[in-house]
Structure formats: structure tokens, C-alpha cells
Amino acid sequence: MSSLQPNLPVTEPETALAxxxxxxxxxxxxxxxxxxxxSDLSGQPVxxxxxxxxxxxxxxxxMALYNQILPEFHRYGAQLVGISTDGVWCHAAFAQDRKLHFPLLADFQPKGEVARRYGVYRDHEGTSARALFVIDGTGVIRWSHVSPVGLNPGADGILDALDAFATPHAEPASGALS
Amino acid sequence: MSRLTPAVGPSDHVQGPANAPVTLVEYGDYECPYCGETYPVLKEVQRLMGDKLRFVFRNFPLSQMHPHAVRAAELAEAAAAAGRFWEAHDLLYEHQDALGNFSLMDYGARLGLDAAALEAAFAGRYDAKIEADFSGGVRSGVNGTPSLFINGQRYDGPRDVESLVTVLEAVASAAHAAS
Known part of the structure; x- marks a missing residue:
């Protein structure tokens, strides 16, 4: 932990699928x-x-940040999916308000079941952790990362993980102007 | 650990001495209210740090959320080409409530930019630079706006004057001790 970082709650990354x-x-x-x-998304990075x-x-x-970076993810042919324990109507309102162009899945019933299976459910809070999984086209996890709940992890880790097994299209499309 | 990937270079907008012991890089969006809140804080931090601090601004327009952010950045880049980047930067942050096309044209005129220069900027003359800033920011771990990097390392702590000066002074002392 660097001296530049604030004191953030420790999460439990050892439980996340690796x-x-x-x-x-x-x-x-x-x-x-x-x-x-x-499985609908197999054959491409997720x-x-x-x-x-x-x-x-x-x-x-x-999610708003990833929405902006979506063209960069698409260069790798990767599909982004957001998951939280919020219900579908909450997701619909949120996605509309933030103009999100990727699906938000409702891990709502049974609550947090998918988060549990990925080892990132926070039982006390009733929500998932802030966790990222990069999955290759054959369905194998290639990288996972759990952030402190209050800290947005950014996208550099995702892009580094994609770089390790996927080839981006040549044209730059970082998303700033999209 | 998220680290600034493109080092500070000649294409950057810089205030303060090149040999300052601390460099603070901000990735910002002219329409982002949190950047607006941070603007006077950073001004005060710059004043207090004096020649110990080099400050760099890079574009990170969240255009999906902020419809005027890209055009505001284009205006600032056009001003930069005329040697007046920081005046434009300050003008935009001091008038965040008025960033529509008419307002931007007015700011352009106040900055002494002619109509052709503004037209070229809004037609995309500087978009490659804005894209490059954005893309470099994503790779460096920018996680929203404003994102701050202190000597290349992302700073996720509180953004008030006292906290920032404390951290910057500590980094400056460490850099001084190491040199």
C-alpha cells in the first residue's frame, strides 16, 4: 500500500475466482x-x-467511465457486462439516465447468487464487491481483480488483461469523442 | 498500481518549473462539476506550493455524460495554439454553467481567437490530441474526473487544499532527499 493512498477498507480478494x-x-x-x-457471449472476450x-x-x-471507454473494449471484440444486486427496473432507470450502451444484469433473485459463485458477494452489505473478471472466448477467466468498494479501479487492468490474449483492431478508438 | 503511462512531454499544457520536485497531472473535463469544485482548490495548492510544483492538465472529456465537454476542450486546444491555453482553461472552469456554442464562441473572441481558428477547432483540428490524452489516461488508470497523478502515481485521497499540500510537500521532501 502506497503512502499516496487513503485508508480504504480491506476487501477479501482471496475469495474471488482466479x-x-x-x-x-x-x-x-x-x-x-x-x-x-x-454462454450467449462465448467466442469473444467478456x-x-x-x-x-x-x-x-x-x-x-x-459504469459511466466504462461506457465512455466502450469503443476501446470493442476494438478487442470484447463485450462488457455490468452486474449488481439491483433489480431490473432500477437498472433500466440507471442505464437510461447515464446513457449506458452495454447490458446491466440484475443479480437480484436469488439475491447475489452469481456474485457468490464468483466469490465476490459481501454478505453483510447484501451487495457484490467491486470486482472485475476478464474471460476469454473459450470461457476461461484470464484475469480477476477486487477493488476496495469505494475505489473505482479504472480500466487499465482490463486493457492490460485483454492485451495478453486478444489483438485489438488497428484503428484507435479510445472513445473520448464518441 | 495505476501509473501515468505517457510521461509529461512537449505536447502537454504545463504551469510551473520543469525541474520542480513534484509534478501534479490532472485529467479533467471542463463540464464535470467535480473538476469545477477542484479548480479553485488546485489554484490555491499551486499558490502555496510555488516553484516546488509543476502542474499539468490533460483532457478527459466524458462526452457521453457531458455534451459540451469535447467542444470546450477543442476551444482550449485552439487557445493553446495561440499560446493562451491557461487563460482558456481558467475561463472555462469559471463559467461551467455556460458552455453552449454561443458561450464558447464568445470565450474564443475574448481570447482573441479568430472565427476561422475556432471553426477549425470545432471541426476537429485538435481531436487527435484530445483522443491521445484520453487514451493515455485510460491506460494510466484514470478512474473518473478529475483524476490526479502525483509524480506519476494516481492519487485517490481527499481533494481539499490541506490534504493535497500535505501529500505534495511529503513527495517534494522525499524527492529532495533522494536527489
Whole structure:
């Protein structure tokens, strides 16, 4: 821990599924009338972003940041999926308000079941940890990371993980102007 | 650990001495209210740190959230080409409530930029620079705006004058002791 970092609560990263493990398949609601399964996305890299809750009140909001960086993820052919224990209507309102262009899955019933299977459920809070999983096209986790709940991890770790096994398209499309 | 990947270079907007022991890099968005809150804080921090601090501003417009952010950045870059970046930067942060097209044209005129220069900026003359700032920021671990890096390391602590000066002074002393 560097001297520049504030005192942030310690999380429990040792429980999160690690690189090399097959990503457990799941099916969750993406909208009030649509379900999405991890297996629907096989053949391409998938970024699973577990986060504690919709409506984080800052511009540093992780999902809004990833929304802006989406073109960069797409250069790798990667699909981004957000997951929290919020319900579908909450997700729908949040996604509309923040103009999100990727699915938010509702890990709502049974609550946090998928987060549990990935080892990132926080029982006391009733939410998932802030955790990232980069999964390759064959369904194997290639990188995982758990952040302190109050700290947005940014996207550099995701892009470094994608670099290790996926080749980006040549044209730059960082997303600043999109 | 998230570290600033593109080192501070000739394409950066810089205030303060090149040999200052501490460099503070801000990735900012002219329309972001948190950047607006931080603007006077950083001014005060610069004043208190004096020649010990070099300050750098890089573009990180969150255009999906802030419809005027990119055009504001384009205006600032056009001002930079005329040697007036920091005046534009300050003007934009002091008028965050008025960043529409008419306002930006007005600021451009106040900065002495002619209509052709503004038109070229809004048509994308500086977009590659803005994209490069953004992309470098993403790779460096920018996690929202404003994101601050102190001597290349992302700072996630509180953004009040006292906290920032304490950290910057500590880094300056450490740099001085190591040199």
C-alpha cells in the first residue's frame, strides 16, 4: 500500500475466482423481459464488472467511465457486462439516465447468487464487491481483480488483461469523442 | 498500481518549473462539476506550493455524460495554439454553467481567437490530441474526473487544499532527499 493512498477498507480478494478457472455460466435478466447468459457471449472476450450498486453519485462512476471507454473494449471484440444486486427496473432507470450502451444484469433473485459463485458477494452489505473478471472466448477467466468498494479501479487492468490474449483492431478508438 | 503511462512531454499544457520536485497531472473535463469544485482548490495548492510544483492538465472529456465537454476542450486546444491555453482553461472552469456554442464562441473572441481558428477547432483540428490524452489516461488508470497523478502515481485521497499540500510537500521532501 502506497503512502499516496487513503485508508480504504480491506476487501477479501482471496475469495474471488482466479485466472485459469472456467467462468461459471449463469443466466440473469438484462431487461424486464430479456435474459442474458454468459454462454450467449462465448467466442469473444467478456468483461464482467460486478459493482455494489446503481446510482453512484459521482462523475467517477465506474459504469459511466466504462461506457465512455466502450469503443476501446470493442476494438478487442470484447463485450462488457455490468452486474449488481439491483433489480431490473432500477437498472433500466440507471442505464437510461447515464446513457449506458452495454447490458446491466440484475443479480437480484436469488439475491447475489452469481456474485457468490464468483466469490465476490459481501454478505453483510447484501451487495457484490467491486470486482472485475476478464474471460476469454473459450470461457476461461484470464484475469480477476477486487477493488476496495469505494475505489473505482479504472480500466487499465482490463486493457492490460485483454492485451495478453486478444489483438485489438488497428484503428484507435479510445472513445473520448464518441 | 495505476501509473501515468505517457510521461509529461512537449505536447502537454504545463504551469510551473520543469525541474520542480513534484509534478501534479490532472485529467479533467471542463463540464464535470467535480473538476469545477477542484479548480479553485488546485489554484490555491499551486499558490502555496510555488516553484516546488509543476502542474499539468490533460483532457478527459466524458462526452457521453457531458455534451459540451469535447467542444470546450477543442476551444482550449485552439487557445493553446495561440499560446493562451491557461487563460482558456481558467475561463472555462469559471463559467461551467455556460458552455453552449454561443458561450464558447464568445470565450474564443475574448481570447482573441479568430472565427476561422475556432471553426477549425470545432471541426476537429485538435481531436487527435484530445483522443491521445484520453487514451493515455485510460491506460494510466484514470478512474473518473478529475483524476490526479502525483509524480506519476494516481492519487485517490481527499481533494481539499490541506490534504493535497500535505501529500505534495511529503513527495517534494522525499524527492529532495533522494536527489
Amino acid at each position: 485466472a485459469g478457472v472456467r467462468a461459471p455460466d449463469f443466466t440473469l435478466p438484462a431487461t424486464p423481459d430479456q435474459q442474458l447468459s454468459l 468483461i464482467l464488472a460486478f459493482y455494489p450498486a446503481d446510482w453512484s453519485p459521482v462523475c467517477g462512476d465506474q
